[in-house]
Amino acid sequence: MADSHHNPNASHSARSFEVRILRQDGPGQPSYWERHRVEYEPEMNVISVLQRIAAKAITADGKHVAPVAWDCNCLEEVCGACTMVINGQVRQSCSALVDRLLEDRPGEIELAPMAKFPVVRDLVVDRARLFRALTKVKAWVPVDGYYDVGPGPRVSPATQEQSYPLSECMSCGCCLDACPQYLKVEVERLEGESAADFEARANNEFDRSFVGAHAISQAMLFNSHPTGATSAGPRLDALMAEGGIQVCGNAQNCVAVCPKNIPLTTSIGRAGRATTIHQLKKWFGA
């Protein structure tokens, strides 16, 4: 069996490879490419590459630099933190294996921050807007409270099988980064502005921009839950407000890049149908 691990190809036997990283020192600062050389080790992923770079903090030209900043946590592709653009494609860096990347593009790996979110520093981006969208569509089950009042509603296995994939969404933002309709919104804090005022202003800005596939899908998840459905109307209203589902351009990149294979475009179709009916009901009072 041809196994890249045991038969390293030519680029691997070079024993080191180059990592080009698009760095940025802070919001509003210019970005710049920086080259690092990393010794090849078997079974590396992009996280371990970044760990080596952080430990060394010396560029390929021998310059001492601040370690590259990046976000990560679980390293098992379930937390969504370490999302970045690797060789041009948005994905998690924990599941981006160096051997595979070097097969596709020998000798070099290119890392850049997500394109649709404001850069905090280097590969760290601010995904507050992504979470704000979950608030906008009321992505929760509006239970009465947390006292013990017996079991939840019965759910058929068929419904569970439809809901489970949607509930695997880890809010990583791949669907948004690849979406041609999802444009970057960067809100800068003003001189002397309080944190609360800034947050309120940013949220207002976010609420007017496209909610994105993940939030549409979450709205459909909760609308299909027996208790969640009690807020179905307000959720659909949110999807029909400014920045709602109508902004979707059906490029369907979301479903193609989703690391969890969530049927996002099915959710979008369902939301399209639901909002159509919701609008007619609102007009004709059915």
Place this chain on the structure above:
Amino acid sequence: MATKRVLIVGGGLAGLAATMKLAELGIDVDLMSLVPVKRSHSVCAQGGINSVNDLTRQQGDDEWLHFDDTVYGGDFLQHQPPVKEMAYWGPKIIDLMDRLGVTFNRTPEGMLDRRRFGGTLFKRTAFAGATTGQQLLYALDEQVRRWEAAGKVKKYEYWDFLGPILDDNGICRGAVAQDLVSMEIRSFPADAVVVGSGGPGLIYGRSTMSMACTGSAASRCFQSGGKYSNGEFIQVHPTAIPGADKLRLMSESARGEGGRVWVPRTPQDPREAVTIPEGERFYFLEDRYPKYKNLVPRDIATREIFDICVNEGLSVEKDRQCVYLDLTHIPRQELDRKLGGILGIYEKFQGVDPRTTPMKIFPAVHYSMGGLWVDYERSSTGGLVVGSPKNHITNVPNLYAIGECDYQYHGANRLGANSLLSCIFSGLIVAPGLENLLKGAKQAAAELPSSLFERSRKQHQSRHDALLKRSGGGENPYLIHQELGDVMTKVATVVRRNDQLQEALGKVSDLYARAKKCSLSDTGTWTNQNVVFTKALLDMFPLALTILKGALQRDECRGAHFKPDFAFGSLTATEPAERRRQAEAWCDRFEANNAKWLKSTVAQWTGDEVEITYEEVDTSLIPPRPRLYGLVGADDIEKVWNQRSAARETAQNGNGSTAPAKLAGAH
């Protein structure tokens, strides 16, 4: 009067459950986390969550048995009232999570489906695919988001808890924390601080834990005077996928479906695994345990794999310890049907197809049973007094600990699918206690003199500034972390020897001294991950020393703590009378050992070292009994033990209706 607030540190299952419940009780909450709470380590839990349910009840199960399984699995090292309360809350917690919309797997009729987990005979475990922890966390995250939208909860994500603020009377009045983006350090006045910051896996370098599991929050409480208990009890999972960055769990079902564990007889045989002939392979588990073969209990498998690599030098690779877990003899179709999901994980992260190439696996640090010492208030029925402010309080007034970072529920060893339960339970039970604590407080923390908060803030600010001002050329924090991880993994995981532990204590102390001389490669004041990591690294040492010292002093085998020098042997005699005598001696030794060691380790930090005392364990509900799994002579020991128990009962009250002391199930 200013509004009273609770500060929760950590947004995993425990922290979110507490936040949600407090908000419902009308209490304002500040929720602080290193990562966006939805990315907390709880998402990594796969298997499920245990509770008694209507089905198991009709098979003879009840809450008491769940309680019994939990303390038996934990080798009786946990105080029993909180565990009992947890077991009785179990079904209610599942109902609650069900109502919150967790996508649990369903039976055809639409009921919650259950699976069976280790350490029990009942199908108690509710699950949502292979991502139960993720699903539970999301449900709580959603509820907290709902309260956040309602203005009851304020989140501080990407904030690092630097330590509690204690007033002159040693009462916790809030915390100091740092914004990981702007690096701003500020104090948060709070009428109670609840730490739910998870386990300290990073002390071991690589583990199955997430990168945020540095243990730093718990360590900072420890260094501020909080007690830390049972630190030496670290659960090691037998099969994980070694990675350059992390050790990822490989489910035990791989062995359950026929996976064989082996190493080449030639150390580090350079040939491809599949080309090595049968005769040159060493199926060491099958060889040493002809009865159970590859399905020996978890702790035995862990020890054997560890031993073959570390002590016998038969690791598959030279630079890295691992053995083969081989499924290649099983037809591909069968593998896909039964193990598709977990094989997919291996393939995704290793880039190798485990259907055609044997997997490389090694045990990995997985969970910390120990943690911050916390109190509880025992009810008349042997459970907890719900609403008591004593529940989950540390020895520092107004400072609480919940979830994996407290020590309360799992004793010496955790049962599978019990951690999700204990995390949610501890979050829910702490809330009504805090409600009463806040009701009883005369003054809100926010009204205390600002000098108190400013003083603490300044201390942390100057520590931070001093780190940034360090001159270059010092130690590299990342390399020190690697060394610390190597030492800890070598001596304080599966097999523990006093000489090694003693030596490691010296090494780790040296490393600590070197770590204090770290210099930073980033001295910036914006999203400086370098300085944050260095601080977390420094705070790993007090806990690392606690683990080592606790392990060194505890001269026995209990749960996850295994010292071969103190292991009880099997019965060797064949002649019945002699065998009986050996069994009696075995039981005598067991009782003597319990008298000496059935105690919680309680560590305190003196400023530069660890001081350990021991505390009696409340075993009043279920008397301790031996675990005899796989031991030669188990039947004879059991016989002796049961006779003794019966005699004790008769002597005590003449009727046998009290707690079952018999060996109900020697798993």
Place this chain on the structure above:
Amino acid sequence: MKSAVGDAPASSFLARNEFLIRRLHSLSGLIPVGAYMVIHLLTNASVLQGSVMFQKLVYQIHGLPMLVAIEWLFIFIPILFHAIIGVLIIRGSLPNSGTYKYGSNYRYTLQRATGMIAFVFIMVHVFHMHGWFHFDSWLIAARKIGGAQFWPYNAASTAARALSSLPYQIFYVVGVLSCVFHLANGIWTFGITWGIWVTPQAQRWATTACLVFGLALSAVGLGALGGFAYTVDVETAYERENEMYDERVKIGDILPDEHKRYHPPAAKASETAQAPTYLNFEP
């Protein structure tokens, strides 16, 4: 994004009604614009059955009462609405099919490209053939720069003449194919937008159906173009059309309307004439 908290700008009319406007945009693309386009291309393709057949159909259309009102209400205004909103939509997008090379993403980019081409094409095409407005001073000016080249009562011959040059033929091929793609793909996105095809299987089926539709309509469109450019003999057709006109006027089927008839320039022979006046009436 630099606004202060106090004066967060109130949402504009477009923003507040974004959902309805986008839905109307989606609908208008299909009905009436798309539907009209299908009829238009089918009518044009009738030229393949001869200039008489085509002329008959044109008479039918021009027999409609209040034709100008119908044109503006059901054709021009919907097209302009669809086009202007379309431009706004395109301004809010960032096509990335160079990076994410998926079929649906290529179609997304093409939908926007063909939309822009179609916009330009239709503007020019309506001017080129129809002239947009039918008052004399405008028509005189328009015809001076090559507009309003279609005379309904000399339908095939004037259309054929207008399409006789190769640059125009290329322009029309590109324009028509863009319109066809835009409509066919637009039907596919319409189905998702309105929740008609939801599941991946349904969407795959719809993709095939839209592909077949698009290919068929392309054939019709190209057939029409080819028909005008290469099958119509302008002189013969012109004569036949005039005969038809006379007959219809005679039996009272239509009222005489010289505005809709083409008259060759009076001084056709005179190459030295200052400027051809296309708006010449019979003495």
